[in-house]
Amino acid sequence: MDAYTAFPDAELAHAGPVSEAFLEMNIRRFHHACRWVHELPYGYNSDRDDLMILFKEKMGTCTTKHAVIGTLAGEQGLDIRKNIGIYAMTEEIVSGTRRLLAEFGLPYIPMVHCFLVHGRLRVDLTEGNRNGKNRPIEEFLHVEEVPAAVSGKEEYLRYRRALSETILRRPELAGVDVKRILQAREEGLKLLKENLRRESG
Incomplete structure (x- = not known):
């Protein structure tokens, strides 16, 4: 597949709960958020339907990792x-x-x-x-x-x-x-x- 750096990048605005979670960690650009998620260990979460579980458990599967970045993209108006x-x-x-x-x-x-x-x-x-x-x-x-x-x-x-x-x-x-x-x-x-x-x- 392609690298996340091929995605459009943007400075993160205060636009929703996922955006706020990244900004609170001083992650201010979309690509930086993608890198943070990519570098988290792969692991099965205790509740895959909790959108914020990735931030709590510092690990995730394809489901929870892509839920977070897909939601972040939507909050930021990126077509991802x-x-x-x-x-x-x-x-x-x-x-x-x-x-x-x-x-x-x-x-x-x-x-x-x-x-x-x-x-x-x-x-x-x-x-x-x-x-x-x-x-x-x-x-x-x-x-x-x-x-x-x-x-x-x-x-x-x-x-x-x-x-x-x-x-x-x-x-x-x-x-x-x-x-x-x-x-x-x-x-x-x-x-x-x-x-x-x-x-x-």
Whole structure:
């Protein structure tokens, strides 16, 4: 993906709660805020739907990192949007996936990732973090724009809809039902957390 320095930069105005949180830390430019978020460790937050959890716990996932910067961009009037993308999780991307694919009889596990978009630029502020993945995700089976602070429930509903309307119609998933995908997804999430613990330990 692209570097956050490709985004437009701006001096931060007093324009909302996220802007205020950065200004209180003496972070006064949008790029500086992006750098601060990018450099935070990757970690699963106690409440992913709390927009300010990143500032409290000093860590975050793609969900919480991009919620903060996407919201900041909106407060500052910058045309930067949050997108979710469903990618094909394989052994190449996440070590240990091969066992799950064999268990569930799948070519890959459709998993959700998110990133920020400005025009044709795509930026992932978790790229380079220890995040349980072997490499950045560049290709997606499905992409759609979402509100910066989209709730976990709403994101899951969008994932379910994309499975039914797009993903499960792909030829390589012929005969696979939603239940099997959802079970594999749950195991995939556990695997990502296990890999993160291993990397951090």
